[in-house]
Every structure is written in C-alpha cells, then in structure tokens.
Amino acid sequence: xxxxLLIESRDPFESNDVASVYELAAGLIQEGNExxxxxxxxxxxxxxxxxxxxxLTGLAQxxxxxxxxxxxxxxxxxxLERLAEGIGASALDTVIDHLxxxxxxxxx
Amino acid sequence: MSDKKTITFALMDPPYENARCTTALRLINxxxxxxxxxxxxxxxxxxxxxxxxxxxxxxxxxxxxxDEEDHPLPxxxxxxxxxxxxxxxxxxxxxxxxxxxxxxxxHEALDFVRRGSPAxxxxxxxxxxxxxxxxxx
Amino acid sequence: xxxxVLSIVESAYRATIEExxxxxxxxxxxxxxxxxxxxxxxxxxxxxxxxKGQDASGLQFGERKQTHPPQLEDxxxxxxxxxxxxxxxxxxxxxxxxxxxDLIGGLEPISRSGMAKLCGNYxxxxxW
Numbered sequence: 001x002x003x004x005l006l007i008e009s010r011d012p013f014e015s016n017d018v019a020s021v022y023e024l025a026a027g028l029i030q031e032g033n034e035x036x037x038x039x040x041x042x043x044x045x046x047x048x049x050x051x052x053x054x055x056l057t058g059l060a061q062x063x064x065x066x067x068x069x070x071x072x073x074x075x076x077x078x079x080l081e082r083l084a085e086g087i088g089a090s091a092l093d094t095v096i097d098h099l100x101x102x103x104x105x106x107x108x
Numbered sequence: 109m110s111d112k113k114t115i116t117f118a119l120m121d122p123p124y125e126n127a128r129c130t131t132a133l134r135l136i137n138x139x140x141x142x143x144x145x146x147x148x149x150x151x152x153x154x155x156x157x158x159x160x161x162x163x164x165x166x167x168x169x170x171x172x173x174x175d176e177e178d179h180p181l182p183x184x185x186x187x188x189x190x191x192x193x194x195x196x197x198x199x200x201x202x203x204x205x206x207x208x209x210x211x212x213x214x215h216e217a218l219d220f221v222r223r224g225s226p227a228x229x230x231x232x233x234x235x236x237x238x239x240x241x242x243x244x245x
Numbered sequence: 246x247x248x249x250v251l252s253i254v255e256s257a258y259r260a261t262i263e264e265x266x267x268x269x270x271x272x273x274x275x276x277x278x279x280x281x282x283x284x285x286x287x288x289x290x291x292x293x294x295x296x297k298g299q300d301a302s303g304l305q306f307g308e309r310k311q312t313h314p315p316q317l318e319d320x321x322x323x324x325x326x327x328x329x330x331x332x333x334x335x336x337x338x339x340x341x342x343x344x345x346x347d348l349i350g351g352l353e354p355i356s357r358s359g360m361a362k363l364c365g366n367y368x369x370x371x372x373w
Contacts, residue, residue, distance in 0.1 A: 230279055
C-alpha cells in the first residue's frame with residue numbers, strides 16, 4: 001500500500017480530463033492505497049457545492065481525503081460553508097508534507 | 109534525525125501566462141521556509157522565470173505609476189526565496205534547460221542559475237526525497 | 246534497485262511544429278539515453294501520437310521553409326528502441342475513433358481502469 005497525492009489544478013467545467021483523475025483516485029483506493037486529492041487553482045471551483053461536486057463527494061465517501069487549497073478558495077470567494085460534503089480546506093503546505101513523506105505525487 | 113528534506117521540482121510554464129507559476133513558486137517558498145534543499149529544473153517557458161531583464165511598469169488602468177504598481181517580477185521572488193532558504197539552513201538550486209534558453213533568448217538569469225539538460229533532472233530526482241513535475245497545458 | 250519513473254504525456258501537438266518534436270517524448274528519450282529507467286504512458290489526446298501516417302511537412306513562412314517537421318511516430322519508435330515501454334490508454338484510443346491497426350506496433354495497451362495498478366509499478370509518476 002502506498003500513499004498518493006493527486007493534485008488537480010483543472011476544473012471539470014473547462015476540462016474533460018478531470019474526470020480521469022477522479023477515476024484514477026477511485027482506482028487507487030480500490031487497490032488499497034491511501035489517496036488524497038488536493039484541489040488548487042481553478043480545480044477548487046467544483047468544491048463549491050454544485051452538480052459538479054458530486055464526484056468529489058463520492059471520492060470522500062469511498063475513503064479519499066479531499067482537500068481544497070485555502071488560498072485558491074479565498075481567491076475565488078468560495079466560503080467554507082459553501083463547500084460540498086466531504087471536502088475540506090487546507091494550506092498548500094499539505095503538498096510539501098506529502099512530498100517530504102515520500103508520497104507519490106501527481107499534478108494534473 | 110534531521111527533518112531536512114531535498115525536493116526537486118520540474119517546471120514548464122513561462123511567467124505571466126497562467127496560475128501554475130504562482131502555485132509552483134508558493135510551493136518552493138514553503139520548502140524554502142522549512143530550510144529544505146530545493147532543486148528547480150526549469151524546462152521550456154519556465155526558463156523565463158529567473159530572467160533578469162524583466163522590468164516593472166506603470167499601470168494607467170490601476171492609476172499607478174511604476175513604483176505604485178510594484179509589479180511582480182518573478183526573478184525577484186526567486187532571488188528572495190533563495191535568501192530565505194539559506195537563512196533557514198537550506199538551499200535553492202536552479203537549472204535552466206540550456207536548449208530552451210537558447211530558443212527563447214533568455215540568457216540573462218540570476219547568478220546562481222546555470223544551464224543544464226534532462227540528465228541533470230534525473231540526477232536530482234535520484235538524489236532527492238521526492239520530485240514533482242508541474243506540467244503545462 | 247534504482248528510481249523507476251512513469252512519464253505521462255497527455256497534452257498533444259503543443260508547439261510540436263516549433264520544437265520539431267514533442268518536448269516530453271524528447272525529454273524521455275534524453276533521459277533514457279542518460280540511463281534513466283523511464284517508461285511513457287500516452288493518454289488523452291496524446292494517444293494520437295501513435296497514429297501511422299502523420300505528416301506535418303510543407304510549412305513555409307515567407308521564404309523560410311521548415312526542413313525538419315516533427316515525426317512523432319519515429320520519435321516513439323526511437324524511445325522504444327532504447328528500451329522504454331510506451332503504454333497507450335485503450336479507452337482514449339477508442340473514444341477518438343481509432344483502432345489498433347491505426348497505431349504503430351510496439352505500444353502496450355492499458356485500460357484507464359488499469360492505470361491504478363500500473364502506477365504501483367513505479368516509484369514516481371511524472372505527469373507532463
């Protein structure tokens with residue numbers, strides 16, 4: 001079992017490929033890995049509760065930790081109380097923590 | 109046991125074109141503040157980040173002269189982060205892909221920046237605790 | 246055992262004319278040449294790099310002709326000749342109306358659902 005950090009900088013409103021990252025996250029969990037999905041830049045846009053949030057909530061429900069960069073949220077005026085279920089805010093330090101701890105870190 | 113880590117970043121984006129540069133510099137800043145050894149392999153447009161001929165300008169739409177606008181210049185941010193890393197017991201090392209520099213003509217870079225190739229990225233990756241590639245789109 | 250890296254190429258035809266190649270296939274080839282244990286996964290639009298018969302020749306700007314247009318199929322073959330495995334995601338191939346015999350030989354098919362297991366075979370995943 002390994003630890004993975006999937007950094008998603010793109011959003012599903014603009015990019016079809018984001019779905020493949022969510023799919024990879026689910027697959028890695030099914031393989032028994034620890035998975036954190038870290039949303040940054042426009043990747044936080046689906047963190048604001050909407051129809052596009054459901055895949056992220058779904059990942060949290062199957063065991064992923066789903067986090068959104070607090071600066072990116074604030075930059076876009078996304079208040080914490082508007083976050084979809086299962087998504088938490090986090091400092092970007094989380095990425096450095098994962099790198100320092102030897103997680104497999106993938107940026108999309 | 110030391111908490112000091114060595115992290116390598118590979119960057120691709122030029123300054124002033126998208127949000128990835130800013131996030132990359134934020135990450136490097138965090139690592140510098142922790143006193144880590146940080147290696148940056150700048151590929152393609154990212155070789156423009158430490159280019160010292162970036163210069164500030166006024167902004168009439170903002171109603172600012174050049175001093176008031178205080179326009180960010182990435183090479184200044186990088187220089188500042190190098191000082192932060194050193195002050196905290198770490199180091200910021202930066203290699204620009206040489207062929208990428210030649211194509212773009214951005215030869216004037218910060219003093220500590222040197223030319224290199226993908227072989228340098230691999231050497232760093234093998235010697236680091238981890239490597240993060242931040243792709244362009 | 247040394248570092249083993251999977252390089253994922255997703256972005257396609259990005260500055261390939263100006264660079265006369267795909268810069269990530271180029272880097273991967275340079276890394277292989279330097280002894281790196283790097284394999285490549287083509288996904289998304291980059292699966293099209295495996296298509297036979299791509300032709301980017303003939304561009305001219307004023308009197309200036311491009312003399313070495315990109316030859317991406319050859320670049321993939323060069324990478325494979327250096328010992329790299331080059332995977333291609335079958336779902337992305339099918340979605341783009343491609344069939345197996347549209348692609349050059351030697352590419353290793355992998356489904357999107359197989360990617361998680363594939364990641365487990367590498368120490369690091371570099372997504373370009």
